[in-house]
Amino acid sequence: MSAERPPIRFLFDYISPYAYLAWTQVHALAARHGRDVEPVPVLFAAMLNTYGNKGPAEIPPKRIYMFKDAVRHARALGVPLVPPPTHPFNPLPALRVSSLNLDAAPKRALIGRLFHAAWGGGGGVSDPADIAAMAAEIGLDGRRLMAEADAAETKALLRRRTDEAIAEGAFGVPTIIADTELFWGIDSFPFIDAFLRGEDAVTPELLERWAHIQPSASRIK
Amino acid sequence: MSAERPPIRFLFDYISPYAYLAWTQVHALAARHGRDVEPVPVLFAAMLNTYGNKGPAEIPPKRIYMFKDAVRHARALGVPLVPPPTHPFNPLPALRVSSLNLDAAPKRALIGRLFHAAWGGGGGVSDPADIAAMAAEIGLDGRRLMAEADAAETKALLRRRTDEAIAEGAFGVPTIIADTELFWGIDSFPFIDAFLRGEDAVTPELLERWAHIQPSASRIK
Numbered sequence: 421m422s423a424e425r426p427p428i429r430f431l432f433d434y435i436s437p438y439a440y441l442a443w444t445q446v447h448a449l450a451a452r453h454g455r456d457v458e459p460v461p462v463l464f465a466a467m468l469n470t471y472g473n474k475g476p477a478e479i480p481p482k483r484i485y486m487f488k489d490a491v492r493h494a495r496a497l498g499v500p501l502v503p504p505p506t507h508p509f510n511p512l513p514a515l516r517v518s519s520l521n522l523d524a525a526p527k528r529a530l531i532g533r534l535f536h537a538a539w540g541g542g543g544g545v546s547d548p549a550d551i552a553a554m555a556a557e558i559g560l561d562g563r564r565l566m567a568e569a570d571a572a573e574t575k576a577l578l579r580r581r582t583d584e585a586i587a588e589g590a591f592g593v594p595t596i597i598a599d600t601e602l603f604w605g606i607d608s609f610p611f612i613d614a615f616l617r618g619e620d621a622v623t624p625e626l627l628e629r630w631a632h633i634q635p636s637a638s639r640i641k
Numbered sequence: 642m643s644a645e646r647p648p649i650r651f652l653f654d655y656i657s658p659y660a661y662l663a664w665t666q667v668h669a670l671a672a673r674h675g676r677d678v679e680p681v682p683v684l685f686a687a688m689l690n691t692y693g694n695k696g697p698a699e700i701p702p703k704r705i706y707m708f709k710d711a712v713r714h715a716r717a718l719g720v721p722l723v724p725p726p727t728h729p730f731n732p733l734p735a736l737r738v739s740s741l742n743l744d745a746a747p748k749r750a751l752i753g754r755l756f757h758a759a760w761g762g763g764g765g766v767s768d769p770a771d772i773a774a775m776a777a778e779i780g781l782d783g784r785r786l787m788a789e790a791d792a793a794e795t796k797a798l799l800r801r802r803t804d805e806a807i808a809e810g811a812f813g814v815p816t817i818i819a820d821t822e823l824f825w826g827i828d829s830f831p832f833i834d835a836f837l838r839g840e841d842a843v844t845p846e847l848l849e850r851w852a853h854i855q856p857s858a859s860r861i862k
Contacts, residue, residue: 465860468860469860471695471703472695473694473695473700474694474695475860477856478860479692479694479812481810481812481823482692482812482813484810484852485810485812485823485825487851488843488848488851489825489829489832491842491843491847491851492835492842492843494842496831496842503850503851503854504854505854505857506854506855506856506857506858507854507855507856508856508858508859509856509857509858510857510858546857589702589705589706590702591703592703602702602706604706604710607828608710610717611710611713614713620713621712621713621715621716621717622709622712622713626712629724630705630708630709630712630724631705633708633724633725633726633728634727634728635698635727635728635729635730636727636728636729636730636731636767637729637730637731637767638729639686639689639690639696639699639729
């Protein structure tokens with residue numbers, strides 16, 4: 421990996437099967453372009469609250485469709501996808517422990533272990549004791565980490581990073597930020613590749629043209 | 642095209658650039674599997690109202706992202722994508738005229754002409770007089786059609802088809818219904834192909850397993 425080019429920032433919440441699928445792909449994507457990955461845990465629910473929007477799991481037919489679609493993507497990618505014990509679940513303990521200041525390698529291992537627990541056939545990530553055990557499995561001091569995860573400053577850090585992500589334009593997960601360009605979802609990976617090759621279809625001129633389109637109607641009731 | 646297999650139903654609203662992009666692909670998709678396409682105009686706003694959800698154009702950073710993403714998809718597909726004069730615009734006159742009972746060939750031509758006006762570099766589809774002129778261009782009696790489009794029974798037909806689509810599980814556009822399986826969005830096309838080849842990753846057994854996942858948390862505030 422090159423230290424010269426800025427890392428690709430990977431904004432995620434364990435709640436999303438697409439974030440899991442994207443996690444299984446993002447390191448190879450970054451490596452293709454000589455980049456590191458900087459994982460950034462964020463709270464998806466806060467994004468929904470900001471925009472008064474609903475998550476896919478909150479719209480009954482979309483919830484079912486999302487599961488099917490994630491299964492189809494998983495098979496296309498050749499990665500396991502197994503339903504978690506419950507969904508939606510509380511992602512906060514897992515997000516907070518993932519926010520701690522760890523070295524890159526153990527942080528990647530911890531996040532990978534937690535994503536596996538959430539969507540790869542593990543036992544879920546809602547229980548702090550389970551998370552501590554998973555951290556211990558990969559050689560970390562799980563009990564100490566969970567105590568740090570529960571500290572006020574860690575809670576504030578997760579919230580601050582979420583707020584910063586929203587300020588940068590993130591509205592969902594996974595969000596991948598390459599340089600200053602924001603991409604959303606597993607479907608965007610081919611476009612991230614093109615962007616990093618300097619071949620993005622979106623040019624500043626084109627963007628300017630689209631930015632000035634005004635509405636002529638509001639939502640029909 | 643085979644008359645033996647049921648047509649692929651293509652549920653759309655002109656408001657969506659993804660519906661336009663999908664329209665440029667769905668006939669070839671159907672032809673690969675010996676199917677016809679049955680276009681079904683629906684009102685996307687009614688789906689949003691049903692679920693209390695917001696459309697991508699109603700969330701400022703998602704609106705910008707959607708335009709960029711649509712441009713990237715358009716280039717990948719090799720089709721033109723040009724911003725309409727205004728967005729969101731009122732799609733009702735175009736949806737209603739597209740709901741009329743026309744023969745398949747002129748209906749396809751009319752819908753194609755309207756999609757071109759909305760997203761392919763034409764002048765938009767909000768003005769009934771423009772729509773009448775476009776219908777005339779392709780050999781239809783545009784003034785008569787627009788009078789029929791404005792009739793109470795046509796308005797009721799569009800609303801009824803939208804309600805039926807929602808009852809079938811549609812929550813967005815484009816929705817493609819192949820046999821009884823519902824797919825959403827341009828990204829789903831490879832999965833529709835797999836489904837029509839009898840190779841869908843989603844099996845009834847798998848679906849049963851996912852259907853029973855219960856929530857253990859509601860939205861974090």
